[in-house]
Amino acid sequence: MAAVPSNDTVGQTIPQDTPHAVSVSLPTWEANVAYEEGEKWVVDKMQCGYPRFFIHPSITRLAEGIVAKHGSPETEKAMLFPTSRVANRCVEFLTQQNSKVQPSSFRILDLGSQSGGTSSPNEKIIVPKVTAVLYPSDLWPTAKVFWQHTGEGISSRRAEFCQKAFDEQVLVEQTKTATKQHSKGPRRYQRPMSTDVSAMANANGTTKADETTVNGSGVQDSATFVEERFGRNLNVAFATQAKLAIRRRIAGSLIADSDLPDSLEEPADKSREYPEFSENDVYIYSCGMNAIYNAHRILRLANGDKKSIMYGFPYVDTLKILQKFGPGADFFGHANADDLDDLQRKLESGERYLSLFCEFPGNPLLRSPDLKRIRALADKYDFAVVVDETIGNFLNVHVLPYADIVVSSLTKVFSGDSNVMGGSLIVNPRSRYYKALKQTQEIEFEDNHFEEDSVYLERNSRDFAARIKRINHTAEVIADVLAAHPCVKKVFYPKHSDTKEYYDHCRLPGGGYGGLLSATFHTMEDAQVFYDHLDTQKGPSLGTNFTLTSPFVILAHYGELEWAAQYGCEASLVRFSIGLEDTETLRSRFEAALAVAQSKKDRS
Incomplete structure (x- = not known):
């Protein structure tokens, strides 16, 4: 019999x-409802949360300290961002959403180290840097919306570092301390990084340090990396190599049928389908939603402002981004043939769009869009297609x-360890918009993935391929x-979906159906009893080990x-x-929780 549900772990990190x-941890159904309703017995215990929804205590502490020193704690709050360009986008959003507030109500403070650190002049270092937006406290709900939807805020590791x-x-x-720096070339081609680094980065945020390796493995272990920290500076060499390894890992997985290339080696097989595709078409962002937000942003800059399309029931913030940033979006939430027929009729009648966003497959219903038909419509009516493949994943x-x-x-799942954020954006070299998008990225892209986060992400992803196979099974x-x-009403999983043929059309040789699935129950009581008695970790996020x-x-x-x-x-x-638990052990846990739900149902 499964254990009696307990609230002992409410609010603890997972x-x-x-x-x-x-x-x-939100270990019971009751705890989840209480969290949504803001009940103190849950909210006051929260040590962390999903970072876009819950601002980490280390970020809150730094923000409050900055307000105390540079602002008015009684009337102001601060949002922290990696660069002033991001901060300006936040202020623009706040003013658009609050038309009665004067622009003078906002202040942007660029904070950085007053010296270059204690290392030798020739050593590439990362020194603390953060930009604060000071805004009226009563605008907190709007500021939180920007933080959540865009994923533009700083990470907790950056906050600790600063x-x-x-x-x-x-x-x-x-x-108050900076001197004017003279740069070669037009201002629009000056690409600031999220930290002060003594080496110029290219459009993907990498430096010449990328071409070297450490101990022959490409990237130094994160434990050693942390030991290399000195004072308030970090050595940049390990981080730039980590970012290159991540991008090559992603590029390799998209053009190879087998395991990922090791370390910093070039992908072995570029002949399969996209020989021109390389890590130079891969951009790393602070999180997945930040990649989505910037995909929408660069498309608007490159191709003009038109409405977009959200096709399929989306993860909540994708739709909000399309609705709140730009001219808006048309929503086709069922992701079926009827929806595509409706879209086609709109296009035939003269409606024009900037882009179509979809997930492959969707979350949480695991339905797969008909990408072949969508591509045909996009080619005929000139709109871009943006596919979020987080759930399917590129292996x-x-x-x-x-x-x-x-x-x-x-x-x-690329990370798996549930301890670091990151996102990727890939520009298809065969896209009709490739040139315009690359030119836009040359101007707009900032490498804002904090360097220590990059080292953890690279380390976590080294066994990505092996983990995927086990999770699929x-x-x-x-x-x-x-x-x-x-007790189960319906299971949502690509293999069991009525859209299986669309998933299979894009499934790689040897690829599986992923590690995410959902189920509905005949009654809410069945769902609650099952959830409370299921012996797994319980909380937000997915793709964990x-x-x-x-x-x-x-x-x-x-x-x-x-x-x-x-x-x-x-x-x-639900x-x-x-994850990576033994298959039979996990099966027995699910069967035990289902048995409790059935037993209660039989007695009622």
Whole structure:
């Protein structure tokens, strides 16, 4: 019999004792509802949360310190960003959303180290740098919306790094200490990085240090990297190599049928389908949603402002980005043939769009869009296609032939360890918009992925290929267990979906159906009892190396349950991200929780 549900772990990091964890324990259905309703017995215990929804304590501490020193704590708050360009976008959003507020109500402070550090002049170092937007406290809800939707805020590791310099009073306002720097070339081609580095970066944020290796492995272990920290500076060499390894790992996985290339070696097989595709077409962002936000932003800059299309029931923030930044979006939430027919009729009648965003497959319903038909419409009516393949992941599916831009959350299964954020954006070299998008990126792209985060992300992703195979296998087993049980109303999984043919069309040789699945139950009580008694970690996020369970619709759409239900997202839906546990052990845990739900049902 499964254990009696307990609230003992409410608010603890997942994994436990992980300072930069991206998930938090909400172990019972009751705890999830209480979190959504803001009940103190849950909210006050939260040590962390998903970073775009919950601002990490280290970031809050630094922001409050900056306001105390440079602002008015009684009337102002601060949002922290990696660069002033990002901060300006935040201010623009705040003023657009609050037309009665005067621009003078906002201040942007660029804070950096007053010296270049204590290392020798020839050593490439990273010194603390952060930009604060000081704004009226009553605009907090709007500022939080920008933070959540765009993913533009700083990471908790950057906050910790900058906090030390701030405490030592060497993180100071740069406008008071900086001297004018003369740069070669037009201003629009000056690409600032998120930290002060003594080497110029190219458009992907890498330097000449990328061409070397450390100890022959390409990237030094993160433990050694941390030991190399001195004072308030970090050595940049390891981080630039880590970023190159990440980009080559992504590029290699898209053009090879087998395991990932090792370390910094060039991908071995470029002949399969896209020989011209390389790591130079891969851009790393602070998180997956930041990659989506910037995909939308650069398309608007490159191709002009027109409405976009959200095709398929999306992860919540993608739709919000399309609606709130730019002219808006048309939403086709069912992702079926009827929706494509409706879209085609609009196009035939003269409606024109900037882009179509979709997920492959969708989250949490795991439906796969008909990318072949979407591509044909895009080619005929001149709009870009942006595919988020986070759930399928690029070792299972190959969506590049149908997309102009491919985005992914590297926070998820690419990392697996639930302790670092990251995102990628890939520009298809065969896209009709390739030249315009690359030129736009030359001007707009900033390497804002904090260097220490990059080192952790590279380390975590080294066994990406092996983990995917194991997760694929176990997820299929669990999907079959759920589908066979009378308490379960419906299982959502690409293999069991009515859109399986579209998924299979893009599935790689040897690729599986991924590690994410969902299930709805005949009654809310069945769902709650099952959830409470299931012996897995329970919290937001997905793609972790351990199985993670969440009442997804309750967490993501608590204030719009009726709206979500229109598209098949019922309140009883439970989402499962399958991890690396032994398959039979995990099967027994699911069967035990299902047995408890059935037993309670039989007694009622």
